[in-house]
Amino acid sequence: MSQKLTVVMYHFVRELPYTRYPEIKGLLTSQFKEQLTYLKKYYTFVTVADCLSTLYNETNLSSNACLLTFDDAYIDHFVTVFPILEENRIQGCFFPPAKAILSHEVLDVNKIHFILASVHKDLDQLISEIYACLKKYRSQYQLKSNSHYYSKLAVKNRFDSAEIIFIKRLLQMELEENVRKLITDELFQKYVTKDEESFSRELYMDLDQIKCMSRNGMYIGSHGFGHHWLNKLPPAKQESEIDESLKFLGLVDAPTENWVMCYPYGAYNDSLIEILKKKGCSFAFTTKVDIANFSKENAYTLERLDTNDLPKLSYSEPNPWTKEIINNG
Secondary structure: OOEEEEEEEEOOEOOHHHOOOOOOOOEOHHHHHHHHHHHHHHOEEOOHHHHHHHHHHOOOOOOOEEEEEEEOOEHHHHHHHHHHHHHHOOOEEEEOOHHHHHHOOOOHHHHHHHHHHHOOOOHHHHHHHHHHHHHHHHHHHOOOOHHHHHHHHOOOOOOOOHHHHHHHHHHHHHOOHHHHHHHHHHHHHHHOOOOHHHHHHHHEOOHHHHHHHHHOOOEEOEOOOOOOOHHHOOHHHHHHHHHHHHHHHHHOOOOOOOEEEEOHHHOOOHHHHHHHHHOOEEEEEEEEEOOEEEOOOOOOOEEEEEHHHOOOOOOOOOOHHHHHHHHHO
């Protein structure tokens, strides 16, 4: 049995203009509230329990079913999002990267976010510094030419310019992990802070906050342990990542049977899916942009819409994604 499920993905939700880093990409609190009002007009919010019942008991989801997901355990999710969801009696699904919470480290992806936010007016200078780092490590790591990386990676997408995509892709995935980390750490210390632990404690929720949300009806699922590109890891390392993330779920009183996975970066492969099945995972979210085809066959490759794919004003007319649900309901 296949059913449609609109899964919405969120990251930062904060009053950006009044923060130290107003250039971080995220949703304003007012926009989040407006978007919830829009969603309430056209969708029916469901819970993870509803989804599990559909998979295993073959019950029906509403034709306009909607599930809200929040990645990376930002403090925004406890301070801003949680009270709003609780007030509206909506369950959110939160996916914390365990290592960032336990070790008070800043995820590499977030380091890149805050580097870019710090130097957004001088990307050419940042790229020049990255080139200098590539030169420094070229021989040791057999790196290719600057022009090779730029021509391969600098392709704008629907959210970012070609220059920003080049920086993100180079430091997130193109280079080997050790050299990526060396360069990212050097730039983070120069442009953001040398006190990574304090920055991490400000950026992410802590264990008690995550436990509080779990006790009060929010769903806490797995986002891996170290927030790696899991598709790039060998199966033994994939299994270790999942095992460590399940230990973390136990620490925050979250389900470790029939649990839910959210792939860091949306990255997965066949060996990872087999491990998830063996470990009792029921379904998993990607970052593929679409309305989810919610079925046993598609349970480990579920699609999501980004918050930017839906209107942020409560009085907006249904957009194409919403019309698809209305017309096929």
